[in-house]
Amino acid sequence: MSQDWWRDAVIYQVYVRSFADSDGDGVGDLPGIRSRLPHLAGLGVDALWITPFYASPMADGGYDVADYRAVDPAFGTLADASALIADAHALGLRVIVDLVPNHTSDRHRWFQRALAARPGSPERARYHFRDGRGELPPNDWESVFGGPAWTRVPDGQWYLHLFAPEQPDLNWDNPEVREEFLDVLRFWLDLGVDGFRVDVAHGMVKADGLPDVGRPDHIALLGTEALPFFDQDGVHEIYRDWRKVLDSYDGPRVGVAEAWTPSPERTALYLRPDELHQAFNFHYLTTDWDPARLRGVIDDSLAASALVGAPTTWVLSNHDVRRHVTRYGSVARARAAALLMLALPGSAYLYQGEELGLPEVLDLPDEVLQDPVWERSGHTDRGRDGCRVPIPWTTDGPSFGFGDGGSWLPQPADWGALSVAAQQGDPDSVLELYRSALRVRREHPDLGAGSGxxxxxxxxxxxxxxxxxxxxxxxxxxxxxxxxxxxxxxxxxxxxxxxxxxxxxxxxxxxxxxxx
CATH class of the missing domain: 2.60.40.1180 (Golgi alpha-mannosidase II)
Incomplete structure (x- = not known):
């Protein structure tokens, strides 16, 4: 693969908890991923992106990090991470890991020290601690997961969490925070990772003074609305510093932004030559199955990326949205959408299981739901667990080959027919369609990278x-x-x-x- 491998790469997202379980505890892990790397190499992807596997209390599936330099025991060890990276490289696969810089876990040593410290202390300055407005929070911001974005501590101050209360937001105006994450980048780059997917890349900097949103009906869902806590211009200074670190390593090593912005032009700002390399194209992901709308978003995306000389990315599903088989209403549309996406210029992201045509699981029992959205919404929003059900590898057996001890979310009884084993070699299967498409895409001189x-x-x-x-x-x-x-x-x-x-x-x- 060329030095500019990221410009036309097909990158496969592994949701670590739901990909493959090596030890029978019902939860996917790093050795499980390592054992299934031949599937990814045979599929024809160029890289895998692995969701967080850091030490975490798992209040939000690992997106609440307690230690950025440690692997959670549920997922393995640092030695397992190193071995996974080495095996992937031996198969010609790059490895991108998730980085969560907007917030830590409330169990992170920094936050524990902040709770024990006094108001106005250096320990609290690493986060957003504020006095309230009488008995009310400091402002009207709401959590993406529902309810207020502020939680009160015993001494009366409040701390900000744009997500769950167990995920306090870091204060990126603090130089200590910035230095810490430069060191975290180096730690994983030294271990051999090829890049980072930056979680909530648009959220780290908040508007000066933390002003009210000012709309009483406001719900801060991930979307494209202009908000005082998302897509502030100050984030770009952070990524310029990060790019210097990435460029200091052989590679290249890349940064990928999860940035929900009001427009493709705003997204493109994250991709200027001295910032990150790619950004997820949520404008494409959220477009309906409609030719005029899709043509419009394709043109807008290509034009915006061309302004900064970056590749456009395309994506149909991920661990935060309903799977596109269900969203579009049929497997036939999902197959057609896959070929449309893979024909477009730039880089494409696949979500584990889409190569099997997996639908959203809509009938999970209430008692098994684990997404914090379920509790935070007062059981009115079932959350994202339906797209996170462990994938099937075999036609029968415990959890259809996911692992020997069942699976942390129950799989539909008919998923054996959608398994890798069931589809392998069937020319009419979704799996073989993806394999054929990726082979043609790789071999055809006019496919892959491009600008129009x-x-x-x-x-x-x-x-x-x-x-x-x-x-x-x-x-x-x-x-x-x-x-x-x-x-x-x-x-x-x-x-x-x-x-x-x-x-x-x-x-x-x-x-x-x-x-x-």
């Missing part, structure tokens, strides 16, 4: 574009359409009939072909 597409004339309800001699068309309409291909079909998400240089493309189907 040329849209082709197409019937209503069809998106069609070309990149060099490669062409892609998606039929969003309810009826089959006849398209004049005039070339060789490379791959299709469903049955395509060709006759005399034309192709009959069914509803919710994408076709790739080579133009003359």
């Amino acid at each position: 597409v040329r849209w082709l004339d197409a019937p209503e309800g069809v998106l069609a574009f070309e990149r060099g001699r490669f062409a892609c068309a998606v039929n969003f309409g309810p009826e089959p359409v006849r398209l004049p291909l005039g070339g060789e079909v490379l791959l299709a998400s469903g049955p395509v009939t060709t006759e005399g240089g034309d192709a009959l493309v069914r509803a919710d189907t994408t076709v790739w072909w080579q133009r003359p």
